Structures are given as C-alpha cells and as structure tokens.
Amino acid sequence: MAVPSRIVAIDGQTATVEAFGRERQTSLMLLEEEASVGDYVILGAGGNFAAEKVPPETALATLEYLSGVLADGLA
Numbered sequence: 001m002a003v004p005s006r007i008v009a010i011d012g013q014t015a016t017v018e019a020f021g022r023e024r025q026t027s028l029m030l031l032e033e034e035a036s037v038g039d040y041v042i043l044g045a046g047g048n049f050a051a052e053k054v055p056p057e058t059a060l061a062t063l064e065y066l067s068g069v070l071a072d073g074l075a
Contacts, residue, residue, distance in 0.1 A: 003066065004040045004059035005050075015050065017041060019063070020070075026050050 005017035005026075013029045027049045028035050035041060040059035041050035054062075 002042045004054050004062050005043060006059070007035055007037050007039050007041060010035070010037060015041075017043070017050070020067075 003019050005019040005024075007015045008018050008023065009016040010028070013027055015026055015028050015035065016023055017026050024047055026041075026043055026047060028041075030044070030049045030051060031041070031053060033053060035050065035053060040054045040056055042052050042054055043049065044051040
C-alpha cells in the first residue's frame with residue numbers, strides 16, 4: 001500500500017519527505033510536474049523515487065484512514 005508523504009525540504013532533485021513522523025530522502029527526478037515543500041507524493045517501491053504527486057485532500061484522507069487502521073491494530 002502506498003503511503004502519501006509530505007515534502008518538508010528540497011535540495012536540488014532530492015527531497016526530504018515525512019509520513020507518520022518518520023523522515024526519509026527520496027529523488028524527485030521521475031516526477032512529471034514540479035514539486036514544492038508542502039506537496040504530497042507517493043514513493044515508488046523501495047522509496048528511492050517519488051513516483052507521483054497527489055492532491056492534498058486525497059493524501060490527508062488516506063493518512064487519516066491509515067491512522068485509524070494502525071490505531072485499531074489491524075495493520
């Protein structure tokens with residue numbers, strides 16, 4: 001399952017992204033559109049590349065759903 005990650009910093013083609021309080025580095029080189037701090041992205045397998053940007057409403061709804069699943073211990 002893909003977890004939306006919020007971009008918290010950008011340095012060239014590398015972004016620091018955050019999801020559920022954990023940060024990681026990912027490449028923006030495969031994105032078709034420009035990304036900015038605050039945007040949400042879906043990471044490709046392994047998390048090394050951002051695969052696509054997602055609308056904030058979609059990202060937040062997905063994160064809320066996943067938070068509920070994790071809180072219920074179903075993950």
